[in-house]
Amino acid sequence: MAVLTDVAVDRPTAKETRTPRAFRATPFTYATLMIVSAVLSVPLVLVVSIALSSDQTVNANAFSIIPREFHWENFTRVFDTSLPMGRFLLNSVIISLFAVAGQMLSSGLIGYAFARLRAPGKNALFMVVIATMMIPTQITMIPQFILFKELGWINTFLPLIIPNFFSNGFNVFLVRQFVSRLPKEIDEAAMIDGLGFFGVYRRIMLPMLMPALIAIGIFTLTYTWGDFMGPLIYLNDESKMPLALGIQYISSTSAAMQAPPWNLVMVGSILLTLPMIIVYYLGQRYLYEMDISGGSAGVK
Amino acid sequence: MTNLAEAAPARAGAAPGSAPTRLAGLRSRRRKEALWFYLFASPWIVGFLVFLFGPMVASIYLSLTDWDSFTTPNFVGLDNYRQLLTEDPVFWTALKNTIYYSAISVPLGLLIGLWLANLLNKQVRARKLFRTLIYLPTLVPLVAAAMVFKMVLMPSGPLNDLLGLAGIPGPTWLLDPTWVKPSLILLSIWGVGSATVLLLAAMKGIPKELYEAAEVDGASPMRQFWSITVPQLTPIIFFNLVMGIIGAFQVFSQVYVLTRGATQAPEEASVMMVPFLFDQAFAFYHMGYASAISWLLFLVILGFTLIAFRTARKWVFYETEVK
Numbered sequence: 001m002a003v004l005t006d007v008a009v010d011r012p013t014a015k016e017t018r019t020p021r022a023f024r025a026t027p028f029t030y031a032t033l034m035i036v037s038a039v040l041s042v043p044l045v046l047v048v049s050i051a052l053s054s055d056q057t058v059n060a061n062a063f064s065i066i067p068r069e070f071h072w073e074n075f076t077r078v079f080d081t082s083l084p085m086g087r088f089l090l091n092s093v094i095i096s097l098f099a100v101a102g103q104m105l106s107s108g109l110i111g112y113a114f115a116r117l118r119a120p121g122k123n124a125l126f127m128v129v130i131a132t133m134m135i136p137t138q139i140t141m142i143p144q145f146i147l148f149k150e151l152g153w154i155n156t157f158l159p160l161i162i163p164n165f166f167s168n169g170f171n172v173f174l175v176r177q178f179v180s181r182l183p184k185e186i187d188e189a190a191m192i193d194g195l196g197f198f199g200v201y202r203r204i205m206l207p208m209l210m211p212a213l214i215a216i217g218i219f220t221l222t223y224t225w226g227d228f229m230g231p232l233i234y235l236n237d238e239s240k241m242p243l244a245l246g247i248q249y250i251s252s253t254s255a256a257m258q259a260p261p262w263n264l265v266m267v268g269s270i271l272l273t274l275p276m277i278i279v280y281y282l283g284q285r286y287l288y289e290m291d292i293s294g295g296s297a298g299v300k
Numbered sequence: 301m302t303n304l305a306e307a308a309p310a311r312a313g314a315a316p317g318s319a320p321t322r323l324a325g326l327r328s329r330r331r332k333e334a335l336w337f338y339l340f341a342s343p344w345i346v347g348f349l350v351f352l353f354g355p356m357v358a359s360i361y362l363s364l365t366d367w368d369s370f371t372t373p374n375f376v377g378l379d380n381y382r383q384l385l386t387e388d389p390v391f392w393t394a395l396k397n398t399i400y401y402s403a404i405s406v407p408l409g410l411l412i413g414l415w416l417a418n419l420l421n422k423q424v425r426a427r428k429l430f431r432t433l434i435y436l437p438t439l440v441p442l443v444a445a446a447m448v449f450k451m452v453l454m455p456s457g458p459l460n461d462l463l464g465l466a467g468i469p470g471p472t473w474l475l476d477p478t479w480v481k482p483s484l485i486l487l488s489i490w491g492v493g494s495a496t497v498l499l500l501a502a503m504k505g506i507p508k509e510l511y512e513a514a515e516v517d518g519a520s521p522m523r524q525f526w527s528i529t530v531p532q533l534t535p536i537i538f539f540n541l542v543m544g545i546i547g548a549f550q551v552f553s554q555v556y557v558l559t560r561g562a563t564q565a566p567e568e569a570s571v572m573m574v575p576f577l578f579d580q581a582f583a584f585y586h587m588g589y590a591s592a593i594s595w596l597l598f599l600v601i602l603g604f605t606l607i608a609f610r611t612a613r614k615w616v617f618y619e620t621e622v623k
Contacts (some may be wrong), residue, residue, distance in 0.1 A: 020511035022524040025422040033419055037433035040490065043448045044436060046458055050451060065458050106343045113340035118333055125341065132352055136550060136601060138574060138594040142362065142581050143355035146369065166347020197336040226441030228553040233582060244443040248557055251447060262451065269444035276439045 047273075051075070051266040058263045071263070078267045085268055087239055088246030092225060092272075095160050095242055099224040100217045102164030103171055107216050108209050110167050111175020112201050116187060126176075132169035145233060159234045160227070164220065171216050178212040179205065214286040218279055225275065243272050363591035373588065380592035391593070393568050394576040395600065400481055401572065402548035402604075405488040410540055413495030414533070418525060420496070421503045431500070435493035446557035449487045450474070453558075474558055477569035484570070487554055495540055502536045503529060534616040542608050549601050550574050573597050 042065060049067040050058065051074055057063050078085040114126055148159040186208075187200045195203060231245040241249060247268035251260045280287075338345075363380055365373035384391045416434060420427055437445070452459050453473035460470030471479040510528045519527065530537075552574040559570040577597065581590035 019423060020508075020515040020521075020524065022511050022515075022521040022529075023422050024521075025424040029419050029422055029424060033416075033424065033430045036416060037430050040437055040493070041433055042458060042462075043445075043452050043490065044440075046451060047444075047448050061454070061456060065461075109340050110344045113337050117337035117340065118330070119337035120334060122337060125345070128348065129344070132348060135352060135356065136546075136594070136598055138550065138577055139359050139591075139598055140352055140355035142587055142591050142594065143358035144351060145581070146358070146587070147350075147355065149369075163347065163351050166343045166351065168347075172344055197333070197340070201340075226443065228443050228556070229578070232556075244441055247447060248443055251450075252560070265447055266451075269440075269447050272444045273440045276441060277436070280439050 047266050047269055050263055051270055053263045055261065055263065058261070059259055074263050074267050078264050078271075083250060083261075083264060084238060084241075085243075085246065085264070085271070088241055088243040088268070089271060091157070091240060091246075092242035092244070095157050096221050096224045098157070098161040099164040100220045102161065103167060103220040104213045104217050106165055106167040107171035107175050108206060108213050109201060110172050111212075112179050112205050112209070114172060114176040115179035116184075117197065129169045129172050129176075133173070141233070148234065154234060155236050155240060156234075157240070160224070160230050164224075171219075174216060175209065175212050178209065182208055211286050214283060218283045218287065221279060222276060226272070243268060247272065359591045359594060362588050363595055365588040367588040368585045369587045370585070376588070380589050381596070384589070384592055384596060390568075390571060390576060391596075394571045394573050397481060397570065398549055398551070398572045401484060401488075401551060402545055405485045406541060406544035406548050408485070409489055409492050409495055409544065410537060412489065412492045413499050414530075414537070416492065416496045417499035417503055418529060420500050431497065435497055438491045438493040442553045443557060445487060445490065446554045449483070449490075449554075450558060453483050453486075477566055480559060480570045484551070484554055484558065487558070488548070488551075498540065499533060499536065502533055506532045531617045535618060538608070538612050538616045542605055545604050545608060546601055549597065549604070552578065573600075 045067075046063075046065050049065060050063050052067050052070050052072065053063045053074075054069060054071050057069065114122065114129070144159070148154060151158075153159050153162075182205075187204055190200045190204045225242075226244055227242075228244050228248070231242050235241055235245065238246075238249065247265050250268065251262070251265045362373065364375060364377055366376045366380070367373035420431055420434075424430065440448070451457055454460075455470075455472045455475065459473070463470040473479050473483045506529065510532075511524055514524050514528060551572055555570060555572050555575045556578075559567075573593070574597070577590050577593040580586045580593060
């Protein structure tokens with residue numbers, strides 16, 4: 001024992017060994033983190049600043065990064081000027097809610113079937129599920145457009161909503177993996193107690209599946225709410241546009257020789273962003289629980 | 301629902317019969333289970349056939365036709381592909397621009413993410429605050445982010461003001477053919493928080509003993525970073541690299557919002573694959589031509605993904621790997 005402590009004298013003291021130097025924060029660490037967070041926050045502060053600027057300030061490009069004027073009425077103005085911002089918002093809510101409901105309703109049942117029910121051809125079908133994840137949307141985009149055009153669905157919400165009721169490869173995979181981790185004894189016991197397959201799903205599986213389904217709901221909401229290309233392809237009427245397309249529409253089609261109302265566009269951007277922050281804040285524990293190492297390195 | 305609940309006890313009752321009945325009961329139970337499987341899975345099967353498989357087959361056919369979506373398609377064989385690869389300069393420009401964008405934005409984003417994650421992994425005070433500030437931009441929907449960057453990148457906008465403070469005359473960004481692509485890369489780097497958070501979570505999983513041992517052996521923090529942290533993270537870096545490449549090649553909304561309008565850089569400077577495809581399909585109604593572009597885009601993405609997998613063997617480290 002004594003020999004050991006003697007040896008340790010030459011080394012860093014016990015306390016220092018406990019936190020290797022790689023984990024010790026230096027003033028340089030703090031300086032870097034502060035500069036980086038400040039720089040990354042500039043665009044966010046700028047949105048708020050422009051959103052709170054008067055029309056004159058915006059037209060003269062005289063806004064500052066840090067807000068200097070506070071025209072809070074911009075946030076109510078967007079709902080009563082000729083801009084259909086309220087309509088955009090309502091359209092976004094309608095499309096997103098139906099899309100989320102569709103994915104949550106379908107993915108759970110399909111994923112449960114793939115995880116638990118036995119059927120000939122199931123494994124081959126599951127390979128197809130996985131393979132579909134690799135098909136880029138651009139390939140199916142044009143024939144899908146033709147299909148929806150033939151169905152007379154152009155300029156309606158249907159092309160943006162209906163496909164969600166058929167789930168997709170990623171969500172089926174997600175639920176299937178989630179169910180596979182649950183003990184089989186639970187649904188076997190429920191079967192012996194007289195529940196059928198749908199009964200097992202509805203009474204036993206569905207409550208346990210909630211974290212996975214909420215994660216799917218969050219993914220679907222994030223995607224649908226921010227989707228730009230889908231609405232751009234399918235919706236022509238201003239009154240049908242969701243917010244993401246609407247703010248782009250306002251910013252690009254103002255009257256000739258007149259700058260777009262940037263302050264109101266930025267209010268729109270805030271309306272588009274806030275729900276995402278709230279949803280992330282409320283839902284992050286479900287996302288962590290799912291332990292999905294998705295994400296795409298900054299490229300959204 | 302109710303008849304399902306009744307069916308189960310009946311099945312249980314069938315079990316203790318004689319051997320042939322038991323076998324028949326088992327078989328019918330199996331068949332029932334299979335039926336239920338196909339019933340439950342039917343939405344996905346229908347969706348796959350109607351929204352994926354059918355359109356895929358249609359897309360292959362369309363790519364071999366000349367079609368404006370109103371008249372009957374005119375079969376032209378591989379002519380669309382020939383025209384794209386040998387006659388259409390915009391295709392090659394779009395491909396070059398897209399590769400430029402992906403080849404810089406994806407690795408740069410990962411590198412910065414790795415660097416920030418390493419800083420956040422230290423024992424810093426207010427880590428949560430820093431992490432939140434770095435992650436917040438990733439929650440901004442792309443269109444909103446692009447709107448903001450339109451303002452940030454204005455010739456007299458905040459970015460050039462900042463550069464002016466440092467005595468650097470800033471370029472006109474979106475209006476300048478050489479700077480419009482870096483502008484788009486800048487926007488993608490703004491979302492570096494998602495890679496940061498992901499890599500940070502992975503770093504927390506690296507056993508501390510490795511660092512303690514390296515410390516005892518006298519390795520510097522820099523050495524520990526390159527010899528422990530980075531090798532341990534290669535699987536997740538690789539995953540993000542592949543996903544990043546796939547995502548970056550499909551860039552659309554940012555390009556559409558930032559590079560179109562009354563004042564803009566010439567199209568050749570910023571045209572990318574999906575915006576090019578989109579215009580061909582929905583602005584010019586060249587449905588056949590656009591379908592051919594989509595398949596070429598798919599092949600390019602597939603090619604780069606395969607290259608990533610090929611090279612991965614050399615630099616991705618798996619703990620459980622037996623050589």
